[in-house]
Amino acid sequence: MTLNKDLRIKIVEMISRAGEGHIPSSFSILDIIHFIYKEFLKYKPKNTKWKNRDYFILSKGHGCASLYIVLNKFGILKNSDILKYSSKSGILGGHPDSTNVPGAEASTGSLGHGFPTAVGLALGLKIQKKKNKIIVLLGDGECHEGTIWESANVANNLNLGNICAIIDWNGSAVQLMPKDKLLKKWQAFGWKTYIADGHSNKSLRKTFKKINFKLHGKPTVILAKTTKGKGVSFLEGHGGWHHKLPNEEEKLAIINELK
Amino acid sequence: MNLNKTKKIRQQFADSMLEIGQQDKKLVVLVGDISHGILKPYAKKCPTRYYNIGICEPSIVNLAAGISKSGLNPVVHTIAPFITERAYEQIKLDFGYQKLGVNMISVGGSFDYSKLGCSHHCYTDVSLFLHFKNSSIVIPGSNEEFKILFKKIYKQKNIKYFRIPEYSHNIAFDKKEIVFGKAIKVTNGKNLTIVTTGTQLKNAVKVGKMLENKGYTTEILYYHTLKPFDQTQVKKSVLKTKKLLSIEELSSHGGLFGECIKSIIGIKGIQTEQMAVSDFIHGYGSYEDLCDRAGLNVDNIYKKSLKLINKKNKN
Numbered sequence: 001m002t003l004n005k006d007l008r009i010k011i012v013e014m015i016s017r018a019g020e021g022h023i024p025s026s027f028s029i030l031d032i033i034h035f036i037y038k039e040f041l042k043y044k045p046k047n048t049k050w051k052n053r054d055y056f057i058l059s060k061g062h063g064c065a066s067l068y069i070v071l072n073k074f075g076i077l078k079n080s081d082i083l084k085y086s087s088k089s090g091i092l093g094g095h096p097d098s099t100n101v102p103g104a105e106a107s108t109g110s111l112g113h114g115f116p117t118a119v120g121l122a123l124g125l126k127i128q129k130k131k132n133k134i135i136v137l138l139g140d141g142e143c144h145e146g147t148i149w150e151s152a153n154v155a156n157n158l159n160l161g162n163i164c165a166i167i168d169w170n171g172s173a174v175q176l177m178p179k180d181k182l183l184k185k186w187q188a189f190g191w192k193t194y195i196a197d198g199h200s201n202k203s204l205r206k207t208f209k210k211i212n213f214k215l216h217g218k219p220t221v222i223l224a225k226t227t228k229g230k231g232v233s234f235l236e237g238h239g240g241w242h243h244k245l246p247n248e249e250e251k252l253a254i255i256n257e258l259k
Numbered sequence: 260m261n262l263n264k265t266k267k268i269r270q271q272f273a274d275s276m277l278e279i280g281q282q283d284k285k286l287v288v289l290v291g292d293i294s295h296g297i298l299k300p301y302a303k304k305c306p307t308r309y310y311n312i313g314i315c316e317p318s319i320v321n322l323a324a325g326i327s328k329s330g331l332n333p334v335v336h337t338i339a340p341f342i343t344e345r346a347y348e349q350i351k352l353d354f355g356y357q358k359l360g361v362n363m364i365s366v367g368g369s370f371d372y373s374k375l376g377c378s379h380h381c382y383t384d385v386s387l388f389l390h391f392k393n394s395s396i397v398i399p400g401s402n403e404e405f406k407i408l409f410k411k412i413y414k415q416k417n418i419k420y421f422r423i424p425e426y427s428h429n430i431a432f433d434k435k436e437i438v439f440g441k442a443i444k445v446t447n448g449k450n451l452t453i454v455t456t457g458t459q460l461k462n463a464v465k466v467g468k469m470l471e472n473k474g475y476t477t478e479i480l481y482y483h484t485l486k487p488f489d490q491t492q493v494k495k496s497v498l499k500t501k502k503l504l505s506i507e508e509l510s511s512h513g514g515l516f517g518e519c520i521k522s523i524i525g526i527k528g529i530q531t532e533q534m535a536v537s538d539f540i541h542g543y544g545s546y547e548d549l550c551d552r553a554g555l556n557v558d559n560i561y562k563k564s565l566k567l568i569n570k571k572n573k574n
Contacts, residue, residue: 098357105328107357110348116318117353120325120333127287127307127331150315151322158310 002201003231004034005258007073010082011065012258016251018086020094023254024229024241026065028170029137031199032224033058033070036135039201040208045075048102052132055121057106059114059138060168061095067104068092076103112145114138115165119151122163126215133213134163140182141172149189152219156190161217164208165191168198170226175238183223191221198224232257268423269366271402273297275409276334280305286413287326289319291337293366316341317349323361324353332360332414338372339365339422340381347387350418355391360416362409364423368398369457369508370540370549371425382536384422385485386513394418396486397439398457400428404483407437426546428460428481442489444496448476450568452496455506456482456515458546459555463506466560475568482515490522497523502567503531506560508553511535532567534560 008027015021036056037043044050058067068085071077077092084090091100095109105121108114118136125132142148155163167182174180186193194210197203204224211220229235232254246254277300280286287308288301295302295311302309308331312319316337323333335342342365343350354361365384372379388394395412399405399421412419436443445460446467455463460481467477478496482489497503503523507515516533523529540552550556 106324107352110352113321113349113352116321117325117328119318120322121328122325123310123322124287124326124329124331127326128329130329147315147318147321150318154312154315154318154322 001199002031002035003199004030005231007034007069008231008258009255010069012246012251012254014069014082014085015065016246017083019245020086021065021245022062022243023065023246024235025060025063025139027230027232027235028226028228029060029063029168029198030066030070031201031230032137032166032168032204032226033066034073035201035204037070037074039205041135042133048076054133054135055105055118057108057114057118057121057134057136058096058104059108059118059136060111060142061108061114063168064094064096067096071103077101111139111142112147115142116147116151118163118165119155119160122155122160122219123158126160126162129215131215132162135166136163137166137168139168139172140170141176143167143173143182143185144177149185152186152189152191155219159216160219161212161214163219164211164213165219165221167221167223168226169223170228172228172238186221186223190218192218194220194222196222196224198226199230266402267425268399268402268405268427269294270297271405272336272364272423273301275406276301277304279410279413280308283332284308285330285332286334287331288334288336289323291316291319291341293337317346320346320349321353324349324357324359327359327361332362334362334364334413336364338367338379339384340367340379343384343387344381354418355393358393358416362413362419362421364421366423366425368422368424369536370553371546373546373549374543376543377539377541380540382508382510384420385509388418388420389486389513391418394420394486395484396420396422397484398422398424399483400424400457400460400481401431402427403431403434404437407434408439408483411439422457424458426458428458430460430464437483440484440487440489442492443481443483444492445479445481446477448478449499450475451477451502451504451564452480452493452500453477453504453506453564454480454482454493454515454519456485457508459506459508462555462557462560465557466564469557469561470564470568473565477564485515485518488518488522493519493522494526497529498526501529501572502570503529504534504564504567505532506534506555508555509535511537528572530567530570530572532563534563
């Protein structure tokens with residue numbers, strides 16, 4: 001288990017200050033995004049359009065507080081950007097705007113858009129024989145969207161081995177539609193599947209080592225087991241905290257639990 | 260004017276892809292399981308840049324956004340209602356919001372698929388694209404128009420919507436007259452301005468001749484480019500005629516007529532009439548049959564024109 005407690009505190013502070021954000025969803029994916037930027041992705045913090053970079057697309061855009069805090073940690077976003085989150089003078093908001101935010105490769109928010117865009121990006125790079133890797137993170141609830149399966153089908157048929165999808169497998173889907181064989185679905189769509197612990201660097205590292213990202217091959221999906229609200233007992237699960245803002249007392253309780 | 264009935268505009272689209280695709284390695288063509296027969300020569304010459312994605316229009320548009328992000332120039336082609344109305348959120352978020360470049364090329368606009376019913380009709384597409392600041396809209400009514408206008412703008416990093424009509428207006432213009440963003444003055448006149456687009460130009464020209472026999476002259480303005488809209492031409496014309504009739508196979512909300520009205524705001528004493536599609540056109544039949552149902556036939560246009568000409572001027 002590799003809980004990034006300090007970053008979780010920063011998320012809560014940023015969201016509380018602005019009065020906007022999805023804390024439990026952000027906590028669900030934070031450790032995955034942190035791992036990707038820390039250990040996997042090739043990028044230049046001061047040149048986010050570097051042509052040889054790897055791409056990370058956050059398809060579940062409402063978890064973007066995690067992305068912002070990680071981009072800040074690795075020198076892509078400034079502290080002042082974080083301080084101005086969701087304010088009229090800032091560039092960061094409740095869903096990422098790729099036209100303004102360095103490091104945000106796609107403007108997401110409406111679910112089911114980032115993933116097919118990532119598949120198109122994988123195809124475009126493959127056509128040009130470019131070796132950039134594409135990581136796309138999507139929610140298990142987002143897998144209710146039809147475009148996920150339309151484009152999963154395309155990626156398999158076009159042998160897009162340069163893309164890896166990570167599912168934030170926190171149970172959002174099954175709490176709504178219990179008959180959900182997510183692993184079997186991805187297998188049926190021809191993707192190479194792995195299961196990992198989305199809160200463990202060790203587990204993610206081990207899994208990523210198995211992916212070869214060949215231009216021509218099976219696309220890969222990692223079903224990353226996560227907990228919505230991970231790290232704070234009363235935020236965990238699928239209760240009323242999805243888009244709820246903590247009051248001052250609750251904020252302190254969250255921070256105290258994370259310290 | 261010369262008649263040109265040689266080939267379908269859709270075929271010209273395929274020919275243009277072949278020609279441009281061999282020179283421009285950035286051109287990528289995605290189709291939603293249509294036109295694959297006529298695109299075979301392109302597919303053969305550019306095999307890594309041709310994909311029949313199948314029946315998943317919203318995703319095709321998303322894929323095109325990703326392809327655009329990779330630095331290539333995507334062309335998305337399928338039937339108008341599916342690529343525009345069905346995939347509108349994709350168009351909005353990918354190309355409007357994110358300001359990416361794409362070429363969207365539809366067939367089957369309005370009721371071109373006249374025997375297939377309302378599920379395959381599409382009247383709102385032009386209106387939908389008009390909402391984007393970064394869009395261009397072209398209705399190429401002939402092969403030359405498609406060839407010239409596509410080549411002119413396809414590399415631009417914005418939304419380019421080409422609505423290919425099933426039937427050409429069969430009027431050939433001098434190539435120099437076909438200029439992106441510029442209306443073509445088909446006839447000179449002083450009693451009535453008729454503004455039209457697409458296949459309806461054919462009816463407009465017929466009506467112009469009928470009116471001429473009655474002693475009236477008609478100024479016919481033909482718009483192959485709906486956006487950017489050539490405001491100058493229509494403004495100049497109605498200042499002279501004071502009467503404006505627009506004929507379009509598009510929704511009566513937000514199309515050719517709307518653009519004309521915006522162009523003449525502030526000019527007093529202008530009398531206007533719109534002929535457009537105001538509701539679903541139920542029923543089946545030929546293209547002409549559905550034009551009849553929509554009221555877009557020569558007799559009706561002639562009657563409306565006469566009525567407008569004979570209306571007493573407001574000042």
